[in-house]
Amino acid sequence: MSIALRLFALIVTLILSISANALNKQSGLTDNIEDPFRLFVLFHDDVPESKRSTVYVEHIRPFTAEFEKITGRQISVVFDRSRPPYTNFNYKAEDHKAMFERWKKLTWTYRAERHDSNEFLFSRNDRILLITNDFINGSPLFGGTGGIATQPGNSAIASLDYKQIVGHELGHSFNAIHEDGEVLYNGWWCETFMFEPLPFRSNCYVFSEANKKHIKAYVDSQS
Numbered sequence: 001m002s003i004a005l006r007l008f009a010l011i012v013t014l015i016l017s018i019s020a021n022a023l024n025k026q027s028g029l030t031d032n033i034e035d036p037f038r039l040f041v042l043f044h045d046d047v048p049e050s051k052r053s054t055v056y057v058e059h060i061r062p063f064t065a066e067f068e069k070i071t072g073r074q075i076s077v078v079f080d081r082s083r084p085p086y087t088n089f090n091y092k093a094e095d096h097k098a099m100f101e102r103w104k105k106l107t108w109t110y111r112a113e114r115h116d117s118n119e120f121l122f123s124r125n126d127r128i129l130l131i132t133n134d135f136i137n138g139s140p141l142f143g144g145t146g147g148i149a150t151q152p153g154n155s156a157i158a159s160l161d162y163k164q165i166v167g168h169e170l171g172h173s174f175n176a177i178h179e180d181g182e183v184l185y186n187g188w189w190c191e192t193f194m195f196e197p198l199p200f201r202s203n204c205y206v207f208s209e210a211n212k213k214h215i216k217a218y219v220d221s222q223s
Ligand SMILES: [Zn+2]
Pocket: 168, 172, 178
């Protein structure tokens, strides 16, 4: 088993045991007051099984590692799948703003549902991320919309087409902005998460110093 698969299996096991513990509790839900950041990652039904096992290591972990370094706070990742009407949500739309309004309403319902089924407390720091196989509109080759998120807020959608889209959209959800995206040089040029991607440059999987400040200030204001 590869390291990626082992990690993924470990995470799934952890999540299952956390859910089981939550369900076993008689006296209601509890949460860690100091670290209530929770990222629900919902695989859209169109993401093939073969791509799912590497999503944590290649798309999620670069963001959560950077987030934890910047804020000194932990963020727990909870994966979910095959759960209509969320994982079969019709995310492909020319009018991505109208589509996203529908997703925002659904993310509210999702959090309420998991709270009501006694699994997780409803927290304003939760992030609900829909991982999709394709762009919302257009294509990676000819341009289009690969992701969208609240600025700042709980809801996000990110395509797997580029590895930095998850970090970019979650960055928006924690108040990072395009204007402070940067190109860094460390022997080769790389783009920080919030820089609009250009061909032939790699991604640094970090936020610029200015965006680190935005994220830290936002997170501290939520405490
Ligand atoms: Zn953006």
